[in-house]
Amino acid sequence: MTLFVSHSSQDKAAIQDLLKALRDARQHVWVDETLGGGDAWWRTILEEIRGCDVFVFALSNNSIASKPCQAELRYAEALRRPILPVQVGPVDSMRLTPLAETQVIDYRNPTVDSGIQLIEAVHELKDKLEPLPSPLPEEPPVPFAYLMRLGHTLADPELSARQQAELVSELKAGLREDGADPAARRDIARLLSKLRDRPDVTYQARNSIDALLKSVDEEPATAAAAPITVPGAPAEPESGAVTADGADAAPPHAPKVGKSHRPRARWVIAGGAGLAVLIAIVVVAVLLLRPKPGPAPVSLESILLSDAEINSITGTSNMAKTPDNQGKTFKDVSKAVDVSPRWCMGVLYPGADLTYEDSGEKQLDWAALEDSGGWVRAGEGNHHFVDQAVAAFSTRDQALDFVRRSANEWAACDGKTVTATYLDNGRAYTWVVENLTGHAPQITQMYRQQGNVASYACQRVLQAASAYVIDVKVCGDHITDQGSVIAAKMAVKVPKSAGPKF
Known part of the structure; x- marks a missing residue:
């Protein structure tokens, strides 16, 4: 057997x-x-x-x-x-x-x-062995087959900037999905290194690859143990040290002439005076160098537009937020929907985990608005839908760099037919993505529902404003540039300081 x-x-x-x-x-x-x-x-x-x-x-x-x-x-x-x-x-x-x-x-x-x-x-x-079924069941696909396909693509003598961006996006998605498997993780790292070392690699692709390789190499950080202070008797002072209460610590080279207690008293007094002067200097320095208190940290929720503002921009009257359609962290989109090609997830969904995880964002707030009557997904019944998110980064440069990297990923989806299949009910929605427009600090992209006679479409907008990134999607049967209007109104609410306070 x-x-x-x-x-x-x-x-x-x-x-x-x-x-x-x-x-x-x-x-x-x-x-x-x-x-x-x-x-x-x-x-x-x-x-x-x-x-x-x-x-x-x-x-x-x-x-x-x-x-x-x-x-x-x-x-x-x-x-x-x-x-x-x-x-x-x-x-x-x-x-x-x-x-x-x-x-x-x-x-x-x-x-x-x-x-x-x-x-x-x-x-x-x-003894319980049964005959094979007839016909035989469908064979499962080769695991990690996309890595072999990407390896063949990397063997091409020339790769356009768009092809490179597409490769980086797909390897990033693979790292998230399959990074726990050591063999897949190694293969992804090899492919990233191979792409980075090509003579025709673009500056943007190299920067994205370096960030991904750093995440491959890094182990989960563990906080260093802080020193533990145990209350108890103070340590015995070294010879010549001045104790806080002027105890019997002998000064160095104490004079041998005269009464023994006089030099010690002078030493303690002098030491106390010197210590007082030192403390005064430190206090003055701290007061002078202490940064002036800045403005109170802004609430990210305050940057989001109200229901009335959204309805005014989209020409609707009954769109509203619901408690289930709001959050203060990136969405676990990858656990709820299967997007194919998967590197186009960021084009379809604002605030998605695959987009923001490991991006450097410090805080994120989002809210979705829809026609009254309960949760209906974009593309269902031609209903109106707005998804707005704002992410806070530490610096302006980080926010701007996030938009630049996203531009490369979105451009890789130009002209693609993208299918989003929801895992809870198996419903699938197919979209045709148009070409990316603009460049950092603002990019936009339209995609239209395939086969929809009402020309149902969505506009995506990503904009860096100060140290914040504004992330918007607006969908409906009359969408032109409403997403850009929403993003512009959100940008007005962004504080003009160097960055948020964390």
Whole structure:
């Protein structure tokens, strides 16, 4: 019989006891130990899964998070292969695994009993083997196939600025989605380095790549432990030190002539006077150098336009914010909607996590307005929709640089047909993106709903104002440049100081 062992590449050491136990029991084991990647590698794996008698899943946090492992498991289930989960590493919550209802053999610390249990389970499952279904289920796609495609693109002798921006955007999205996988993270870093080192790389692409590579290299920061002060007796003063209460600390080189207490008294008095002068100097310096109090920190919510202002600009009368459509951090858009191509997410959604995460923004506030009657997504029933957001950065340069980088990413979507599929109900909306217009500090882009006879469209506007970034989307059946008007009115409310106070 053939056993297929599915495991994470991070668990190679952890599965050695499992492999030895199976082989010692004269089981024929197939495990991916020498193959590389690509189509041929994946075809071989799928062929071995189809031919196995028992599918052994090496269960751990690593395999649960691994895209290849999960694809292998789903394919084995679709093929009706007997599944044997064997725990080889820590699992945060067994109830949340895809094998929660399947009996799991704990093989983290192998014993004679667990070895017997393992082999007995293999034989029991082998007896339950069913014929392959006919027709065969659809084969899962090659994991991280987009990395191979991008590698082929990078082999081209010439890449336009638009192609480079598209590559950077897709690798950034891949880093967010697949960065937890060590192999994918390494491949993404290699592709970024390969693009950065090209002779035709643009200045903008190089800057974006450097920022991404820095995030690849950095480990999660841990705060350094602060010194701990324990109340108690003061430390014994060094020889010659002046104590706070003028205690018996002998001055250096105390005179040997005259009464012993007189020189000590003079020393303490002189020391006290010197200390007083020093304190006075420090106090004066602090008062002189202390920065003048600046204006109170601005509330980001105060920069957002009111319902009345929005209705006036869009020519509507019943658009309003709702409690569910407001927030004070970037939106987890990537967890709610699948955008294809995914690097165009920032074009469709203001305040999106994929756009603002690791951007350097310090605060973000957003609010969406819609026609009365409850939440309806843009593109549904030609309803009017406005999404406004404002993000605070530490400096003007950071805000301006964010718009510059976004311009490259938006330009990569020029002329693209973009589909947004919502994960809660499977509804999909398809948009045709027009060309980017403008450059930092303000960029705009229109996109229209495909097949909509009412010419339903949305305008996106991104504008740097002082140390803030204004992020707007306005949708409807009569949209021209209302988004720019909204952004301009928001910019008027931005304080003209060097930046927000954090």
